[in-house]
Amino acid sequence: MSEAAAAAAGQQQYPAGTLYLVATPIGNLSDITLRAIHLLSLVDAVACEDTRVSAQLLRWMGLHKPLVALHQHNEQSAAQGLIDRLRSGERIAYVSDAGTPAVSDPGAVLVAAARQAGIRVLPLPGASSTVTAVSVAGDTQAQGFRFAGFLPTKAAERRTVASTLVGQPHSIVLFEAPHRIRELLQLLAELAPAQTLTVCRELTKQFETVHTARCADLPAWMQADPQRERGEFVLVLHAAPALEQDGDLPTDALRQLRVLMRELPLKQAVSLAAELSGSPRNALYQQALAWKSEADGDDRDEGDGDSGDD
Structure with a gap:
């Protein structure tokens, strides 16, 4: 393995005194790149989120390197020690437990400290659960995507943040743990x-699942098989339904808005209709204003006619 990696990636220079951010597999070990294997064979030390996880990966590659723990609880203090070693001319690699470092994982503090110290930082691309999920979601209406990661754990904060993510013209990528996946799916079904929504479970692993459906249908789908709750999740909330070519909103959204306007103040009706339908709030508001203007005009016409008869 090391010989093949050296043959494929050994021609490139790997300067000393450099911090290397190395993407690692998100599940399937064979997704490691040859360049990553070669670089990890060259470095003086590997900084990592969890030394146990990284030690296992290195053993699989036949490598033995000094490991330095750098995780969310010690990133500030550990970063300074690594900066001193980089200044002395060492090559240091940083890897998180899975995927690309500093994307919802530690690493950003270390990168910022290295740049501030004038130390070169180079990325070695590879596996990313975010990009993997977006690629398999097939959201043809999306205007790009936004990475949101894990939502707050407290229910009120979670609902507040989630309400800002629905109805957007781009895909939204979310992470979730197995013990909270039902709660999140129920929340999205309400909002x-x-x-x-595309639900990706255990990406690249033996029992990976990719399932796409309307948010309203997913709580029942999840509940139908307890095995579906196991593992780590990446979710892609697709862009809100696009406006029809003639400029009208989707029929379901219009019907919901009309019903809500009969019972609620205009702004409240629009806000709730946007949450329920996933349609753009501004478009719903303009439609509501147009209906209200028409209704006011009809009322005035009827009033004028009655006055004339009297």
């Missing part, structure tokens, strides 16, 4: 039942 954006008509929007589409």
Whole structure:
């Protein structure tokens, strides 16, 4: 393995005194790149999120390197020690437990400290659960995507943040743990039942699952098989339904808005209709204003006619 990696990636220079950010597999070990294997064979030390996880990966590659723990609880203090070693001319690699470092994982503090110290930082691309999930979601209406990661754990904060993510013109990428996945799916079913969601479970592993459906249908789908709750999740909330070519909003959204306007103040009706349908709030508001203006005009016409008869 090391010989093949050296043959494929050994021609490039790997300067000393450099911090290397190395992407590692998100599940399937064979997704490691040859360049990553070669670089890890050259470095003086490997900084990592969890030394146990990284030691296992290095053993699989036949490598033995000094490991330095750098995680969310010690990133500030550990970073300074690594900066001193980099200044002395060492090559240091940083890896998180899985995927690309500093994307919802530690690493950003270390990178910022290295740049501030004038130390070169080079990335070695590879596996990313975010990009993997977006690629398999097939969201043809999305205007790009936004990475949101894990939502707050407290229910009120979670709902507040989630409400800002629905109805957007781009895909939203979320992470979730198995013990909270049902709660998140139920929340999205309430906030954006008509929007589409792709649920990715255990990406690249033996029992990976990719399932796409309307948010409204996913709580029942999850509940139908307890095995579906196991593992780590990446979710892609698809872009809100696009406006029809003639400029009208989707029929379901219009119907919901009309019903809500009969019972609620205009702004409250629009806000709730946007959450329920996943349609753009501004478009719903403009439609509501147009209906209200028409209704006011009809009322005035009827009033004028009655006055004339009297």
